[in-house]
Amino acid sequence: MRLTVGRDQSDIEKIRDFAEWLLDIGEGKLGGINDGETVIDILINDPHDPIGSLIKFVYPSILEKYNNTSYFQERAILAPKNEVVQEINNHLLLKFLGDEVEYLSSDSICQSEFVHDQFDANLYSPDVLNDLKVSGLPNYKLVLKIGVPVMLLRNIDQKNGLCNGTKLQVISFGKRVIEAHIISGTNIGNRTFIPRMSLTPSEKKILSNSEEDSFHWLYVLQ
Incomplete structure (x- = not known):
């Protein structure tokens, strides 16, 4: 679709x-x-660096061609698990020049959620919250560079083509906003701004962390 x-x-x-x-x-x-x-036929020909071998096959000459919009439109790597996606993203991010920019999600919860229950801060420490891997939400830390392609995780503005699965390429970074241009869908070439926003996980068991503040991004090149 x-x-x-x-x-x-x-x-x-x-x-x-x-x-x-x-x-x-x-x-x-x-x-x-x-x-x-x-x-x-196996595309991975280096048993010592299988991910690097796969990336080299799917994204040849990435530094010379990443400014070409069609380059990322025609390529993608699918992975069965989010852990594998993260490992591929880390490998790809190292190939891009420039400084990394790091965005972190909230690492505390609103105590008003526990008006009728006793609040135990030890159960919801930053380490515990940061270690959560929730379906439909990005991990607590998002690392990007100028020029990397990303994919939206949510429908933000369907009229302007900002839908779940839309690919974009990062142009610049702000403290609470990311500027990018669209490289897939019906509004290719348009510039847009993606702000920080609150996300609510669908899994009921972790709704106590429902005010997680994060970007609507799937990590690089999913």
Whole structure:
């Protein structure tokens, strides 16, 4: 669905054919009868640095081409777990020049949440809150550089193309805002500002940390 936004009909048909092909692979509908053995082409050719090898294949000459909008439109690395995503992001971030800018989420909770219950600060220490890995929320620390591509995690302004899954490229940093231009969807090239905002996790067990203040970003190059 994300890939079809802003595409013409011929591209949409190709994308849907590719999606059906992936589903057929998963359901075992492709290929002929065999003895259980097959040959798989592996893109990772360096067993000592598998992530670096994958990045080199998907993002060749990244420093020379990252200013080309279509370069990141045509590339992405999918990962099964957020931990793997974070490791890939860390590798990619090192390839970009310039200084890192670090943004942190809130590391305390509002005690008004415990009006009728006793508040135990030891149960909600900064270390505990910072270690939470919540579905739908970024980790407590976000590290970026100028030029890195990012992806929105929420629908912020659908009219202007700021939807879940929209890709952007960072232009500049403020204390509580990030400036970027859109590189996917229907508003490619438009500049926008993403402010800090409160996010509420969907998991009921951790709603005591519901006022987590963070950016609506998935980490770099997800």
